[in-house]
Amino acid sequence: MRRNNDISNWIPKTRLGRLVKAGKIKDINDIFDKGLTIKEEEIIDTLIPDLESDLILIGRGKGKFGRGQKRAFKQTQKKTEDGTKLTFRAMAVVGNKKGVVGIGSGRSGETVPSREKAFRDAKKNLIKIKVGCGSWECGCGGEHSIPFSIEGKSGSVRLKLIPAPKGVGLCVHEECQKVLRLAGIKDIWSQTKGATNTTINLINALMDALKKLSTTRVMSK
Numbered sequence: 001m002r003r004n005n006d007i008s009n010w011i012p013k014t015r016l017g018r019l020v021k022a023g024k025i026k027d028i029n030d031i032f033d034k035g036l037t038i039k040e041e042e043i044i045d046t047l048i049p050d051l052e053s054d055l056i057l058i059g060r061g062k063g064k065f066g067r068g069q070k071r072a073f074k075q076t077q078k079k080t081e082d083g084t085k086l087t088f089r090a091m092a093v094v095g096n097k098k099g100v101v102g103i104g105s106g107r108s109g110e111t112v113p114s115r116e117k118a119f120r121d122a123k124k125n126l127i128k129i130k131v132g133c134g135s136w137e138c139g140c141g142g143e144h145s146i147p148f149s150i151e152g153k154s155g156s157v158r159l160k161l162i163p164a165p166k167g168v169g170l171c172v173h174e175e176c177q178k179v180l181r182l183a184g185i186k187d188i189w190s191q192t193k194g195a196t197n198t199t200i201n202l203i204n205a206l207m208d209a210l211k212k213l214s215t216t217r218v219m220s221k
Contacts, residue, residue: 055093157195168187
């Protein structure tokens with residue numbers, strides 16, 4: 001889904017925001033190349049108006065009819081002097097399907113605020129990844145997969161991404177598919193180890209692998 005925020009009344013609070021508002025920075029790649037920190041979501045709304053988003057299902061339903069079913073919100077309870085306090089956590093992914101993707105999370109006492117916090121956080125955590133065709137079975141030179149195998153980790157989870165030829169699709173956990181799809185990757189193989197039923201760690205391991213795609217240097221022949 002697409003989220004188009006109204007930025008007409010935006011008053012930048014950071015130097016980077018003022019440069020974007022003034023039109024001195026018009027390309028998101030300029031921010032990535034210089035390693036600048038994004039602290040205002042309006043920067044992304046200005047530079048990537050076609051950004052798409054989705055929610056990661058990190059929770060499980062409770063009760064007689066919803067037990068075990070996946071939910072977008074992870075609910076926790078805390079006993080206080082005033083009674084039981086509920087907290088909802090949401091995890092969101094945003095991307096432009098052209099190599100730019102980000103993950104964010106948000107917490108609140110209600111579902112809607114936690115969701116909105118997650119989307120805002122995801123925009124501030126955007127990264128630029130490498131796409132390509134690293135599969136020896138394909139070698140088309142296109143940008144449908146990744147250029148080489150890479151592994152990420154989070155907690156006990158280890159996730160390895162392997163280049164795949166055209167037509168294979170996203171052979172990875174369905175929640176990871178959301179991230180890869182918004183990143184612009186169409187074909188991938190994967191191998192996982194550890195407690196992969198912990199969705200949050202699985203997504204964090206995936207993002208760790210995607211970040212390494214951009215930081216790993218490849219020796220040219």
